[in-house]
Amino acid sequence: MSTENRSEAKDTVFIGKKPLMAYVTSALIQLANRPKVSIKARGLSIGRAVDVAQIVARRTDGSGYTIGEIKIGSEQLESNDGRPRNVSTIEIEVKKNA
Known part of the structure; x- marks a missing residue:
């Protein structure tokens, strides 16, 4: 793994099935040490990624x-039956105000 990939992984929050506030907390911890963080999700987790970004940006007055x-x-991912299928993705950048 190159240095560039490692830094990307450290400033990225991948959204899954954990409780919403676990991702909000993770994003806020990373933002305490970095100027920006990327929130990434795909498929059914996209709505949760949007919620995380909104909470971090708007509700932390x-x-x-x-x-x-x-x-x-x-x-494009392979489904359980071996056929290819397309899955939507989103990446939301949250950053500190200058």
């Missing part, structure tokens, strides 16, 4: 975080 660049796309 006075902390000075804003939503930056938002990227959407799709990935």
Whole structure:
């Protein structure tokens, strides 16, 4: 793994099935040490990623975080029956105000 990939993994929160506030806490901890964090999700977790970004940026009053660049796309995965299928993805940047 290159140094670039390691730094990306450290400033990225991958959204899964944990409770919502676990991801909010993780993002806030990373933002305490870094100028920005990426929140990434795919499929059914996209709504949860949006919720995490909104909570960090808007409900933590006075902390000075804003939503930056938002990227959407799709990935091709193999389903259980072996056929390819497309899954939507999202990446939301949350950053400290300058």
